[in-house]
Amino acid sequence: MKSNLDRFAVYKPFAHDTISVVPYLVGSPSFYTGNVDVARQVSVGGHKCSFHKPTEASLAFLLWGMNIIAADGETWRKHRRVVGPAFNNELYQMVWTETLKTYGDMIAAEGWEGKQEIDVPVIQTLTFKLALLIIGKCGFGFSFNWFSPPRSKDGSLSIQEALRIVTDSHMIAVFLPQWIQNLPIKKMKEIREAHHKLLGFMKQQVEERRVEVRASLSEGSGGRHDAFTMLVKANEDEGKLKLSDEELIGNVFVMLFAGHETTAYTLAATLGFLAYHQDLQDEVYDQIVSVVGLERDPTIEDYPSLDKVLAAFYEGVRLFPAGHLMIRQAYEDTVLKIPNPVGEEGITTVPVPKGTNVIVDMVGVQYNPRYFDNPGEYRPSRWYGVNNESESFSAFSIGSRACLGRKFATLESVCFLSLLLRDFRIQPALKAGETKDQWRDRVLDAKIALTLGVNDVPVKLVRRV
Numbered sequence: 289m290k291s292n293l294d295r296f297a298v299y300k301p302f303a304h305d306t307i308s309v310v311p312y313l314v315g316s317p318s319f320y321t322g323n324v325d326v327a328r329q330v331s332v333g334g335h336k337c338s339f340h341k342p343t344e345a346s347l348a349f350l351l352w353g354m355n356i357i358a359a360d361g362e363t364w365r366k367h368r369r370v371v372g373p374a375f376n377n378e379l380y381q382m383v384w385t386e387t388l389k390t391y392g393d394m395i396a397a398e399g400w401e402g403k404q405e406i407d408v409p410v411i412q413t414l415t416f417k418l419a420l421l422i423i424g425k426c427g428f429g430f431s432f433n434w435f436s437p438p439r440s441k442d443g444s445l446s447i448q449e450a451l452r453i454v455t456d457s458h459m460i461a462v463f464l465p466q467w468i469q470n471l472p473i474k475k476m477k478e479i480r481e482a483h484h485k486l487l488g489f490m491k492q493q494v495e496e497r498r499v500e501v502r503a504s505l506s507e508g509s510g511g512r513h514d515a516f517t518m519l520v521k522a523n524e525d526e527g528k529l530k531l532s533d534e535e536l537i538g539n540v541f542v543m544l545f546a547g548h549e550t551t552a553y554t555l556a557a558t559l560g561f562l563a564y565h566q567d568l569q570d571e572v573y574d575q576i577v578s579v580v581g582l583e584r585d586p587t588i589e590d591y592p593s594l595d596k597v598l599a600a601f602y603e604g605v606r607l608f609p610a611g612h613l614m615i616r617q618a619y620e621d622t623v624l625k626i627p628n629p630v631g632e633e634g635i636t637t638v639p640v641p642k643g644t645n646v647i648v649d650m651v652g653v654q655y656n657p658r659y660f661d662n663p664g665e666y667r668p669s670r671w672y673g674v675n676n677e678s679e680s681f682s683a684f685s686i687g688s689r690a691c692l693g694r695k696f697a698t699l700e701s702v703c704f705l706s707l708l709l710r711d712f713r714i715q716p717a718l719k720a721g722e723t724k725d726q727w728r729d730r731v732l733d734a735k736i737a738l739t740l741g742v743n744d745v746p747v748k749l750v751r752r753v
């Protein structure tokens with residue numbers, strides 16, 4: 289069976305991991321690369337880089353206002369100066385604490401306390417809910433919980449439900465023509481209601497936070513620590529370079545999209561791999577028990593010692609790199625220095641005319657045998673002892689435009705996995721007559737939406753203690 293992750297096969301006939309693709313009929317050639325050195329040349333940004341992020345590549349992120357992901361050049365620097373400080377230790381502590389709390393809520397709300405075996409037909413139903421609640425609480429500062437009713441007593445949508453609908457329908461809102469979105473059908477009406485509700489709410493929140501931040505600055509008190517509040521706070525210090533309210537909202541929303549689906553899919557893939565590889569799951573479990581024991585909750589201070597849990601997650605990100613395409617464009621005539629194939633010394637310099645797209649194919653990078661021995665194999669030990677911030681792990685991108693939420697995602701995931709894997713052994717939920725290998729082939733393959741993700745992962749949770 290041909291896998292959607294077999295993208296490196298594209299490069300094999302050419303013996304190069306950077307290729308030029310010429311369209312049959314119209315359009316100019318583009319480069320596709322699975323090479324980290326080439327990726328670095330085009331994706332790092334900054335004055336010396338001849339490539340930028342074209343607006344067409346970021347349309348999916350521009351629905352709510354300009355933001356750090358879509359911006360480029362000076363505009364990006366302005367956004368980064370405000371958004372960067374929001375990712376600080378106070379936020380990270382909040383991510384850990386809220387993940388612990390949300391895990392507890394999940395167990396109670398799903399009725400799993402005391403249950404010995406639980407069938408979970410699609411693990412994504414849990415990981416998406418977790419990621420949405422954590423980004424909602426830590427990114428937006430909302431008090432969400434695992435089972436809140438979708439509509440309040442007066443029949444209006446709850447903010448939590450509006451956020452869920454907006455996230456789930458993002459591709460519709462971006463790509464479907466406006467006249468279809470305006471049709472008086474139930475689904476479209478619901479999406480419009482959710483957008484309207486959320487936007488009104490966000491505007492009111494910006495104003496509320498501004499008042500709070502000014503009060504806490506003048507009183508010297510602490511105030512809230514969610515990313516939204518931090519953003520408003522950082523923006524207050526910016527004088528002339530302040531972001532507008534629309535840009536603030538654009539950035540809060542982009543965090544929702546950048547930080548929700550990515551983490552949720554990767555957690556699902558990681559659990560799928562660990563279900564298939566019971567020996568690797570036991571290795572991770574042994575570390576959790578030796579670091580945290582069986583009684584107490586893991587703390588953020590345990591995080592550096594839970595390196596096998598992190599490695600299991602990193603290997604999930606590598607094999608299912610959620611940010612699978614990074615599109616850059618030459619804004620001037622330039623060259624690419626392309627390393628020759630393995631076994632041949634040196635580089636080949638290729639001219640790149642202004643306007644040429646270079647597409648960093650993250651699946652190509654992560655499955656490139658130049659960097660990984662037997663790249664298709666799930667082997668977390670590749671990351672044992674590798675510094676957490678290391679660029680040898682490239683699936684969060686590299687350079688100054690690398691993922692700002694890397695630590696957010698890894699803290700959330702390590703905390704959640706440590707709790708879940710300590711309580712339960714994860715096993716593949718097989719169909720009647722299906723073998724484990726058939727389950728792997730059916731389940732551990734990719735599908736592509738806004739990000740790249742794993743197929744639905746059906747598992748069985750078996751209580752360990």
Ligand code: HEM
Nearest residue numbers: 546547550551554610611614684685689691692693696697
């Ligand atoms: C497994 C989880 C994640 C993966 C694999 C991932 C991957 C990436 C990649 C590849 C980029 C570079 C995109 C490009 O240059 O075109 C990126 C950028 C970014 N990510 Fe993530 N991400 C993850 C989670 C998160 C989370 C949880 C957040 C926020 C809470 C986040 C926020 C961002 C932001 C703000 C940027 C833009 C940085 C900039 O351009 O300065 N990401 N991410």
